Amino acid sequence: MKIARRVEAIRAAEVGAIAAAPGDALMRRAAAGVARACIEQLGGAYGRRVHLVVGVGDNGGDALYAGVALARRGALVTATLVAGRAHPGALAAYVAAGGRLGLTGRPDLVVDGVVGIGGRPGLRPEAAAAFEQVAGVPIVAVDVPSGVDVDSGETPEIHVDADVTVTFGSLRHAHLVDPAAAACGAVAVVELGVDFPAGDVEALEAEDVRLLLPAPESDDHKYTRGVVGVRAGSVRYPGAAVLAVAGASVGFAGMVRYVGAAGEQVVAAHPEVVGAGKVQAWVVGSGTDADAESHLHAAGGTPIVIDADALVHLPGAAPADAVLTPHAGELATMLGVSRDEIEARPLHHVRQAAEAYDAVVLLKGRRTLIARPDGRVRVNTTGTPWLATAGSGDVLAGLIGSLLATGMSGFDAASVGAWLHGRAAQACGDGPLVAGMLPDAIRAVVEDLFA
Numbered sequence: 530m531k532i533a534r535r536v537e538a539i540r541a542a543e544v545g546a547i548a549a550a551p552g553d554a555l556m557r558r559a560a561a562g563v564a565r566a567c568i569e570q571l572g573g574a575y576g577r578r579v580h581l582v583v584g585v586g587d588n589g590g591d592a593l594y595a596g597v598a599l600a601r602r603g604a605l606v607t608a609t610l611v612a613g614r615a616h617p618g619a620l621a622a623y624v625a626a627g628g629r630l631g632l633t634g635r636p637d638l639v640v641d642g643v644v645g646i647g648g649r650p651g652l653r654p655e656a657a658a659a660f661e662q663v664a665g666v667p668i669v670a671v672d673v674p675s676g677v678d679v680d681s682g683e684t685p686e687i688h689v690d691a692d693v694t695v696t697f698g699s700l701r702h703a704h705l706v707d708p709a710a711a712a713c714g715a716v717a718v719v720e721l722g723v724d725f726p727a728g729d730v731e732a733l734e735a736e737d738v739r740l741l742l743p744a745p746e747s748d749d750h751k752y753t754r755g756v757v758g759v760r761a762g763s764v765r766y767p768g769a770a771v772l773a774v775a776g777a778s779v780g781f782a783g784m785v786r787y788v789g790a791a792g793e794q795v796v797a798a799h800p801e802v803v804g805a806g807k808v809q810a811w812v813v814g815s816g817t818d819a820d821a822e823s824h825l826h827a828a829g830g831t832p833i834v835i836d837a838d839a840l841v842h843l844p845g846a847a848p849a850d851a852v853l854t855p856h857a858g859e860l861a862t863m864l865g866v867s868r869d870e871i872e873a874r875p876l877h878h879v880r881q882a883a884e885a886y887d888a889v890v891l892l893k894g895r896r897t898l899i900a901r902p903d904g905r906v907r908v909n910t911t912g913t914p915w916l917a918t919a920g921s922g923d924v925l926a927g928l929i930g931s932l933l934a935t936g937m938s939g940f941d942a943a944s945v946g947a948w949l950h951g952r953a954a955q956a957c958g959d960g961p962l963v964a965g966m967l968p969d970a971i972r973a974v975v976e977d978l979f980a
């Protein structure tokens with residue numbers, strides 16, 4: 530599990546280590562990691578031109594010590610001190626190592642050391658101007674891309690867009706949560722040997738998913754594995770029913786039931802699917818059009834995935850054990866704000882919705898967020914932009930419902946479902962995909978996990 534923590538918790542955990550380490554030892558360790566990432570990005574150090582953009586705090590100190598390490602490996606290192614001053618010890622070491630002040634020529638790489646966890650959102654004009662001078666050059670950000678809001682993952686003002694971000698000890702929220710995460714590029718964590726407390730934002734990794742998935746036991750039968758019911762599709766959108774059922778069919782339930790207007794199409798595509806009866810979880814809403822409200826009421830009180838058209842028919846609170854799966858536009862309608870506001874502050878809004886509806890809320894997007902009413906959040910890091918295709922959300926809803934039917938908690942079912950769905954899109958490769966390709970790919974991803 531990847532765990533991201535708040536700045537306050539990270540600072541508190543590091544106090545002891547900083548006091549115990551002699552001089553700038555911790556900063557030098559952090560800087561060595563930054564230098565390694567630069568060398569990797571450049572394919573070497575000798576003769577490469579690296580430009581440091583340096584702020585007044587320890588983030589700038591890290592950048593300068595990284596400059597020292599790079600200069601020692603034969604790189605030509607220059608630096609702009611955006612406030613005209615910098616961490617004294619690091620600056621002295623930098624000058625002693627042959628580092629120059631001021632920009633000369635076009636560098637091969639820029640190191641963003643303006644601000645880290647001590648920064649406020651936005652870039653001051655001197656910092657913005659320093660980056661404009663080297664526009665287009667790849668950027669390695671120290672700790673976080675300067676200008677992003679580290680705890681909220683928001684980017685309310687201008688900020689650095691990095692190719693690589695090197696952080697220390699623990700991920701911060703900005704590394705996982707969009708829009709800030711999109712500004713980080715690839716993220717590397719340098720170990721500092723510090724212990725951190727639990728965090729409230731996390732991301733599943735393959736091993737976590739494998740452990741959470743309830744593989745059938747040798748004495749299982751279809752009913753012990755769980756039965757999922759799908760109320761999706763309509764005369765207008767029969768395909769949504771087929772896709773939601775397809776998603777449910779490659780989840781872990783032992784049987785899929787379908788109730789709705791597209792029964793013929795569903796059985797033609799999935800002859801194993803049966804009609805109304807007892808279920809352990811429902812999936813309601815994908816493509817249900819005008820039938821959404823009646824399906825929502827008919828489904829009743831079992832664990833339930835509520836998707837698409839059904840979301841707007843929810844009263845104040847959702848039924849017990851509900852997983853709501855809006856995209857940004859649907860969440861905007863539910864909360865009475867604009868889509869832009871949701872996209873600018875997804876972490877804030879997904880938590881607000883989970884609390885208001887007293888349900889697990891999965892907000893779809895590049896970095897899908899899954900929130901519990903108590904504020905705990907999982908971020909999905911699998912997927913590709915090709916997944917943004919009509920009907921892929923229907924497959925996801927069915928898949929999550931199928932996992933829910935096995936007895937998984939809503940939080941686990943939603944986050945595991947999102948992980949499998951995104952990994953399936955990755956398995957489809959870097960090219961157009963249609964939602965109907967996802968179920969086979971999900972099956973293959975599961976097979977790989979258990980191999």
Ligand SMILES: NC(=O)C1=CN([C@@H]2O[C@H](COP(=O)(O)OP(=O)(O)OC[C@H]3O[C@@H](n4cnc5c(N)ncnc54)[C@H](OP(=O)(O)O)[C@@H]3O)[C@@H](O)[C@H]2O)[C@@H](O)CC1
Nearest residue numbers: 543556559586587588644645646647648649651652653672
């Ligand atoms: N803790 C640890 O164990 C380790 C920490 N490490 C490193 O230390 C970093 C944190 O360092 P830090 O605390 O000195 O804060 P930092 O982010 O450099 O900002 C400093 C100053 O910048 C200013 N400023 C603020 N906003 C601004 C803006 N938008 N644009 C321009 N300037 C702005 C503001 O000063 P002001 O100008 O207001 O006086 C603020 O006080 C951390 O991210 C990591 O890199 C590593 O060495 C490993 C060990």
Ligand SMILES: Nc1ncnc2c1ncn2[C@@H]1O[C@H](COP(=O)(O)OP(=O)(O)O)[C@@H](O)[C@H]1O
Nearest residue numbers: 856893894895913914916917919920921922923
């Ligand atoms: N830029 C993106 N990168 C990765 N995944 C994305 C991106 N945009 C959307 N997705 C994913 O694609 C799926 C789209 O779902 P949704 O919007 O409900 O589609 P539909 O309603 O057509 O089924 C979601 O799983 C979402 O997380």
Ligand SMILES: [K+]
Nearest residue numbers: 641644671675
């Ligand atoms: K930075």
